[in-house]
Amino acid sequence: MEPRSGRPAVMADVATLAGVSHQTVSRVLNDHPYVREETRAKVLAAMAELGYRRNLTARALARRQSDTIGVIAFDTTLHGPASTLFSLEQAARAAGFEVHVVTVPDPEPQAFADAVDRLVAQSVCGVVVLAPQRAAVQVMAGLPVDLPAVAVEGGAAPGVPSVVVDQLDGALQATRHLIELGHTEIAHVRGREDWIEADARLDGWRQAVTAAGLTVREPLAGDWSARSGYDAGLALHAQWPEVTAVFVANDQMALGLIRALAEAGIDVPGDVSVVGFDDIAEAGYLRPPLTTVHQDFAEVGRRCVDVMVERIAATERWTRGQPVVVPSRLVVRASTAPVRR
Amino acid sequence: MEPRSGRPAVMADVATLAGVSHQTVSRVLNDHPYVREETRAKVLAAMAELGYRRNLTARALARRQSDTIGVIAFDTTLHGPASTLFSLEQAARAAGFEVHVVTVPDPEPQAFADAVDRLVAQSVCGVVVLAPQRAAVQVMAGLPVDLPAVAVEGGAAPGVPSVVVDQLDGALQATRHLIELGHTEIAHVRGREDWIEADARLDGWRQAVTAAGLTVREPLAGDWSARSGYDAGLALHAQWPEVTAVFVANDQMALGLIRALAEAGIDVPGDVSVVGFDDIAEAGYLRPPLTTVHQDFAEVGRRCVDVMVERIAATERWTRGQPVVVPSRLVVRASTAPVRR
DNA sequence: GCACCCTGTGTGAGCGCTCACAGAAGGTAG
DNA sequence: CTACCTTCTGTGAGCGCTCACACAGGGTGC
Numbered sequence A, B: 001m002e003p004r005s006g007r008p009a010v011m012a013d014v015a016t017l018a019g020v021s022h023q024t025v026s027r028v029l030n031d032h033p034y035v036r037e038e039t040r041a042k043v044l045a046a047m048a049e050l051g052y053r054r055n056l057t058a059r060a061l062a063r064r065q066s067d068t069i070g071v072i073a074f075d076t077t078l079h080g081p082a083s084t085l086f087s088l089e090q091a092a093r094a095a096g097f098e099v100h101v102v103t104v105p106d107p108e109p110q111a112f113a114d115a116v117d118r119l120v121a122q123s124v125c126g127v128v129v130l131a132p133q134r135a136a137v138q139v140m141a142g143l144p145v146d147l148p149a150v151a152v153e154g155g156a157a158p159g160v161p162s163v164v165v166d167q168l169d170g171a172l173q174a175t176r177h178l179i180e181l182g183h184t185e186i187a188h189v190r191g192r193e194d195w196i197e198a199d200a201r202l203d204g205w206r207q208a209v210t211a212a213g214l215t216v217r218e219p220l221a222g223d224w225s226a227r228s229g230y231d232a233g234l235a236l237h238a239q240w241p242e243v244t245a246v247f248v249a250n251d252q253m254a255l256g257l258i259r260a261l262a263e264a265g266i267d268v269p270g271d272v273s274v275v276g277f278d279d280i281a282e283a284g285y286l287r288p289p290l291t292t293v294h295q296d297f298a299e300v301g302r303r304c305v306d307v308m309v310e311r312i313a314a315t316e317r318w319t320r321g322q323p324v325v326v327p328s329r330l331v332v333r334a335s336t337a338p339v340r341r
Numbered sequence C: 001g002c003a004c005c006c007t008g009t010g011t012g013a014g015c016g017c018t019c020a021c022a023g024a025a026g027g028t029a030g
Numbered sequence D: 001c002t003a004c005c006t007t008c009t010g011t012g013a014g015c016g017c018t019c020a021c022a023c024a025g026g027g028t029g030c
Helices: A011-018 A022-029 A037-050 A056-063 A079-094 A109-121 A134-142 A167-180 A196-211 A226-239 A251-263 A297-313 B011-018 B022-029 B037-050 B056-063 B079-094 B109-121 B134-142 B167-180 B196-211 B226-239 B251-263 B297-313
Strands: A068-073 A098-103 A126-130 A149-152 A162-165 A186-189 A245-248 A273-275 A292-295 A324-326 A328-331 B068-073 B098-103 B126-130 B149-152 B162-165 B186-189 B245-248 B273-275 B292-295 B324-326 B328-331
Touching: A011 A022, A011 A037, A022 A037, A056 B056, A068 A079, A068 A109, A079 A098, A079 A126, A079 A297, A079 B098, A098 A109, A098 B079, A098 B098, A109 A134, A126 A134, A126 A297, A134 A149, A149 A297, A162 A167, A162 A297, A167 A186, A167 A196, A167 A245, A167 A273, A167 A292, A167 A328, A186 A196, A186 A226, A186 A251, A226 A245, A226 A251, A245 A251, A251 A273, A297 A324, B011 B022, B011 B037, B022 B037, B068 B079, B068 B109, B079 B098, B079 B126, B079 B297, B098 B109, B109 B134, B126 B134, B126 B297, B134 B149, B149 B297, B162 B167, B162 B297, B167 B186, B167 B196, B167 B245, B167 B273, B167 B292, B167 B328, B186 B196, B186 B226, B186 B251, B226 B245, B226 B251, B245 B251, B251 B273, B297 B324
Parallel strands: A068 A098, A068 A126, A126 A149, A149 A162, A162 A324, A186 A245, A245 A273, B068 B098, B068 B126, B126 B149, B149 B162, B162 B324, B186 B245, B245 B273
Antiparallel strands: A292 A328, B292 B328
């Protein structure tokens, strides 16, 4: 089946068997229009007979381009990045690209730089940075200028397009929902210090609270983990017993906070209403089912590929400043209720 | 800084600048022992000056090997696969390998075959199959014979080494824990039908229950989702009110089940004890904190790379039948309690 | 008749690297 | 002195593909 004694067949083998030149084989492979139907059939038959597989490494070398999108991600264990990555990969494949993911264990500039180096060495034709931290912004700025890049949830580095979920609007919706329920003492548990999303959610909460003329309290610290939400719940109970509603920057923390309140004998939503953010798969099955802000990560992944493909095709540098914004949506479940008089 | 007018520097440029041959540059790059220290320094200086980056595509073509490990995964959104992948990637990098992940949206044989094709086309030097479904076993069997492969949580295909978490033992520990608490009516909510892990956990439960001489009920159906756990909780309440303990095949379902029981006025662990599996990050902060079986996915990822590196280095085919087993560990929290008399 | 296009095919030269080999310089052994 | 090993360096030929180009044959226009 394979002429060169065991070694996989290459283009030259196919060409010989089909009685054409290697270039014609290449044309068939690349759907070049100027190939006679008869010739194409012969080549295809030869390929099938030899079990030929195109060597993408050689192709990438010759073309000096690999049809691969590089992705730099921070913690792919988290719900958001994992979901985005998942849909991004499918979308990229549909668009004819491979995806090469590099995870960076710690958000240090040096580690990011190494990741970029590794991707460049692989001749990726574009880089998606899926690292929603401040530190990532610097990296974007340090990217080779001729390498198409897209930031996801990242800060807008000059010259780099971005795809973001409308965090601010999500936070506004969440907080307004609490205000509409009559709450006047609304606390916030924020996300990790160095995360851009944490700031956007904080801002949304602050804007809504300010607009309603309510007290803007110092936000409680959090690091996205359930444990930090639990700690925040404890702190909340101790410091501000008058608070009747909390907007928590993600669902994991919300769940920890609810647990802390429950231990203190405070009922959610009876005594305190809680809104989360992310709409993790379990949100609807927690006790109580969590009112939260849904983020369409699948859409983020898809849009990301759209933008990247556009960037790769474009010849001029990207100059427009508008990020692609994916809307977020408040999902009202049972962790929020009208304020108790 | 770059001599060839804008184009990135290549090995020949470095060689010229350093006044040596391209081969000497290659030797420096590959840490060949026979290079004079002085020469090495000259080459290194030239590289730094030109901002040289080695082209891995060309290297892969010449070596006919890419130092890349391919991974075929099913749903990287799930906790287990995501965690495994994360640590696998770090471990692979530490061992000098790149990782190329291909996700397969549906567990169809054809899709798996395509994934393998894509990885082979990339000249990966090994494939890790991270698809714990039955369907994956067939794929393993269909892999090119000379391509090193490692199965994770997969069925043992002949000739393919595997790394698994000790699911059976975890299930045994969980069920015995319930038995030791005095429970005699112990139900099980199983995982997805086509998943190997679901069967292993089911077996563990069945063995423990049988060994204790207790009733082996028909396991309740589940698909890993919180929703299916909720449904199972409803069914449990309706069908078997006498049940006082449930071993649920994962934490998401456990949480859904607890919610269903709570709605029916059944207290966990007061009336019914519940044990989950996975030990997701939130497990300790649910209401009640979930007793569950911890799986060390990070270790799985690491061991996976170990085995793969060994396979790649080995010349003969792998014949031993013993999988690498990563132990699991029961974490007792507050969702289990002695049976109520 | 020549010029020109469109279609279909082949030729050769790379892409940037590694491999196998050759060879030079110096040391030690017989 | 020749032989031979060790250390260090250079030469040339690929790896399997695509690119730029050449060219053959046929149709159309004038």
